[in-house]
Amino acid sequence: MSNLDKSTALSLLRQMMVIRDFEETADKLCLRGKVPGGMHNSSGQEAVAVGTLSAIAKDDVIATTHRSHHHTLAKGYSAKSVMAELFTKATGISHGRGGSMHLAEVTEGHFGGNGIVGAGVGIAMGAALGIQHIGDKKIAVGFVGDGGMNTGRTWESINMASIWKLPLIILVDNNQYAVETFVGRVTGGGDLAKRASGFGLPAYNIDGQDVLEVRKYVTEARERALAGEGPTFINALTYRYYGHNVGEKGQYRTQEEIAQWRTTQDPIDKFTGVVISSGFATQAEVDELRASVRKEIDEAVAYAESSPEPEIASITQGVDSGKLGVQL
Amino acid sequence: MEEIFVPALGMAMDNAMLLEWLKQPGDTVNAGDVVAVIETDKTTLDLPAETSGVLGKHRYAANEEVPAGNTIAVVLAPGEVE
Ligand SMILES: Cc1ncc(C[n+]2csc(CCOP(=O)(O)OP(=O)(O)O)c2C)c(N)n1
Ligand SMILES: [Mg+2]
Numbered sequence: 059m060s061n062l063d064k065s066t067a068l069s070l071l072r073q074m075m076v077i078r079d080f081e082e083t084a085d086k087l088c089l090r091g092k093v094p095g096g097m098h099n100s101s102g103q104e105a106v107a108v109g110t111l112s113a114i115a116k117d118d119v120i121a122t123t124h125r126s127h128h129h130t131l132a133k134g135y136s137a138k139s140v141m142a143e144l145f146t147k148a149t150g151i152s153h154g155r156g157g158s159m160h161l162a163e164v165t166e167g168h169f170g171g172n173g174i175v176g177a178g179v180g181i182a183m184g185a186a187l188g189i190q191h192i193g194d195k196k197i198a199v200g201f202v203g204d205g206g207m208n209t210g211r212t213w214e215s216i217n218m219a220s221i222w223k224l225p226l227i228i229l230v231d232n233n234q235y236a237v238e239t240f241v242g243r244v245t246g247g248g249d250l251a252k253r254a255s256g257f258g259l260p261a262y263n264i265d266g267q268d269v270l271e272v273r274k275y276v277t278e279a280r281e282r283a284l285a286g287e288g289p290t291f292i293n294a295l296t297y298r299y300y301g302h303n304v305g306e307k308g309q310y311r312t313q314e315e316i317a318q319w320r321t322t323q324d325p326i327d328k329f330t331g332v333v334i335s336s337g338f339a340t341q342a343e344v345d346e347l348r349a350s351v352r353k354e355i356d357e358a359v360a361y362a363e364s365s366p367e368p369e370i371a372s373i374t375q376g377v378d379s380g381k382l383g384v385q386l
Numbered sequence: 387m388e389e390i391f392v393p394a395l396g397m398a399m400d401n402a403m404l405l406e407w408l409k410q411p412g413d414t415v416n417a418g419d420v421v422a423v424i425e426t427d428k429t430t431l432d433l434p435a436e437t438s439g440v441l442g443k444h445r446y447a448a449n450e451e452v453p454a455g456n457t458i459a460v461v462l463a464p465g466e467v468e
């Protein structure tokens with residue numbers, strides 16, 4: 059923690075608070091029918107997103123999963139523009155075309171969420187191949203869930219990244235469940251880092267509830283990638299507090315298990331402890347920070363509600379490169 | 387004041403049928419008590435109170451359609467009025 063300064067610490071804490079408040083607010087709005095198509099709540103997984111995105115550069119590429127609000131907010135998109143996208147409004151980050159599951163801004167290195175489990179690593183691997191080909195000084199991060207760890211395309215992509223020494227980080231947002239399936243029940247060999255290391259790349263199992271640990275591993279992996287030393291595999295152990303999708307009434311885990319993670323492993327509580335014990339803020343200042351986040355999310359909801367729907371006349375925009383002249 | 391509402395579930399849920407009220411206006415409810423039962427196009431669903439208090443007005447009658455997201459009743463804490 060030696061190189062952690064006050065403004066960085068407070069920014070990491072605030073970003074995690076924004077994600078938590080955003081998700082809990084959006085979840086409620088979803089149940090009220092305000093968010094078409096539902097959403098996947100990432101509450102509990104804030105440190106994975108903020109630790110990763112704070113350790114990479116603005117024009118590095120990310121490709122993510124169906125659960126991507128936290129990655130998107132941590133990349134620096136405003137709560138307003140993400141909330142507006144959930145409401146499928148013209149002011150949203152994908153101009154209302156994407157909704158919750160397809161947050162994207164490809165011109166800024168956000169290659170999007172998507173509905174295909176395990177696709178994020180393949181998309182990021184392709185981006186990394188492009189980066190290497192062009193000779194850019196940047197990297198790509200592919201997020202994948204524990205469920206996506208058992209898809210073939212993910213391992214094909216990891217293998218190619220390894221043999222071609224691509225500037226890629228494979229970041230497993232391992233919340234321990236794939237819908238109702240516990241990771242331990244479906245992981246042959248039991249150890250994901252060990253599995254990955256068989257492909258010939260450095261691989262680590264880390265604490266995904268510790269934002270500084272995630273940040274440290276990603277920082278090092280990025281340096282390796284930029285130095286031409288190839289990809290790194292990081293399996294960040296975390297936990298999702300809510301159901302797989304909004305409104306899920308699951309019977310596959312106990313309330314005690316959820317409470318245990320929330321009370322002893324919460325990433326925001328843990329980092330609040332670090333911030334206070336390092337003398338970066340008092341409890342009162344942390345409370346003020348939380349209040350300012352609350353206000354920001356309220357404003358995001360008001361912005362999303364009052365924003366216009368996309369114009370019907372714009373429906374062909376964004377369908378192609380703009381050069382084919384697609385017309386209604 | 388807690389609002390008990392019909393949750394919007396799934397991709398295209400528009401309405402639910404309010405099958406039955408298990409609590410009446412003025413009844414004391416405890417957190418976890420089922421207040422009403424609804425039926426969606428997929429399933430029947432218990433709607434429990436999350437807080438304890440006194441039930442307010444029935445805003446829909448049994449056998450009435452309720453648009454997803456709408457509040458069907460509130461649970462009033464001591465001193466609150468609807
Ligand atoms: C290829 C594919 N198979 C199955 C599904 C259905 N599906 C959607 S999410 C999901 C679970 C994904 O679990 P995980 O990768 O751990 O991500 P998490 O939801 O925990 O973030 C499944 C099986 C899908 N969308 N795509
Ligand atoms: Mg998972």
